[in-house]
Amino acid sequence: MELLAVVWHGLRDSFLMAWEVWWALVLGFAISAIVQAWVPRERIEGLMSGSGARSVGWATGLGAVSSSCSYAAIAIAKSLFQKGASAASALAFQFASTNLVWELGLVLWVLIGWQFTAAEYVGGIVMIVLMTVLLRLFVSRQLEEQAREHAVNADTGHQHHAVGEQLPWRQRLTSTRAWSDVAHNFRGDWKMLWKEIMLGFLLAGFIAQLGNGFFEHLFIHNAPAPLPTIENVLIGPIIAVLSFVCSVGNVPLAAVLWSGGISFGGVLAFLFADLIVLPILLIYRKYYGARFTIRITVLMFVTMVIAALIVDGIFNALGLIPTGPRPTRADIFSQVQVNYKFALNLLGVAIFAALFWLTNRRGATDPVCGMRVDRDRAVTAVFGGKTYFFCSEDCRQTFEADEVKDGRGGAADRIAARVAADA
Secondary structure: OHHHHHHHHHHHHHHHHHHHHHHHHHHHHHHHHHHHHHOOHHHHHHHHOEOOHHHHHHHHHHHHOOOOOHHHHHHHHHHHHHOOEOHHHHHHHHHHHHHOOHHHHHHHHHHHOHHHHHHHHHHHHHHHHHHHHHHHHHOOHHHHHHHHHHHHHOOOOOOOOOOOOOOOHHHHHHOHHHHHHHHHHHHHHHHHHHHHHHHHHHHHHHHHHHOHHHHHHHOOOOOOOOHHHHHHHHHHHHHHHHHOOOHHHHHHHHHHHHHHOOOHHHHHHHHHHHHOOHHHHHHHHHHHOHHHHHHHHHHHHHHHHHHHHHHHHHHHHOOOOOOOOOOOHHHHOOOOOOOHHHHHHHHHHHHHHHHHHHHHHHEEEOOOOOOEEEOOOOEEEEEOOEEEEEOOHHHHHHHHHHHHHHOOOHHHHHHHHHHHHHO
């Protein structure tokens, strides 16, 4: 009975935390989808090509308005790196797209306060500056070029490209096609991230059942300053790596850690570390090779720790670190009540449903990758008298190759069955 009670309370608290931030998640993803759909990818690639402060600056700005998905960020950065962007620009894009995005800031604000949102944004910029300055201590130009060659030759599989077309802003606001682009990017981001977000809420809900006593033994509290802060900013990234959660999904666990006694800087270091979780390190190795992966991982860890210490020091000097009682479990896992938050969450449900409905009305499923695409602008091919819709020419070619290999209709039937199973 005790085990069942723990499971029930863990699931209940996971749901309550999701309820707390649902509207912020939907709003953040919607804003990100608008930017992805209405800013041409070719322009982004052109602005980030090459090296230097200008390229890093554009990478930072464009990363900040892109999708917050860590996996999408490293895939896009890899593509940009292949096309001539420097390692500094590619890493700056990754840092910005996972630390300076709308949805992350909104969820942080809702769960643990505006100070963490401000610190996250300041810390993201500090990390990019530190990474740019320290890069050559870890990665030589020769190793960078070897990594670029490895990335060009690496078989990284299918990459989803943002959906969109160039239209004047006034036409976009009134065009069903333009909002269909937004809807398909919105759905694509949710498809990439829903498991991460769900895992984050589940981890937060169940770790909260351990109680604050567990964290009191995990973090140093009584040692003279600045030892507790240093220990916390070192252990924060390690917790992030072991939790396997990245992107917006690590915010719920950050709230639990803050409630449990970790320092302000420790929370920041934990949040910064979503680019070095174990699954992503394996992707780095596949993209760039082992030597480059080891060096950029150490570089990122160092910049995360130093940035957390710097921001903690700045906010402490300005008196911006929250000093009152930490939020209790009841504060973090609030109740469902008929109030302004209830209305915001209903609005979030309406926006979510409307955008998904638009993808169903105008969309079709790519039979190779399972991505939802707009039928009016998708790449098409006819096999056996049936029209198939693809998100890219690569998927169409893969489908055609399977058709040739398996015989007419063989691949189509097999892939269609896979799509039906995924649905």
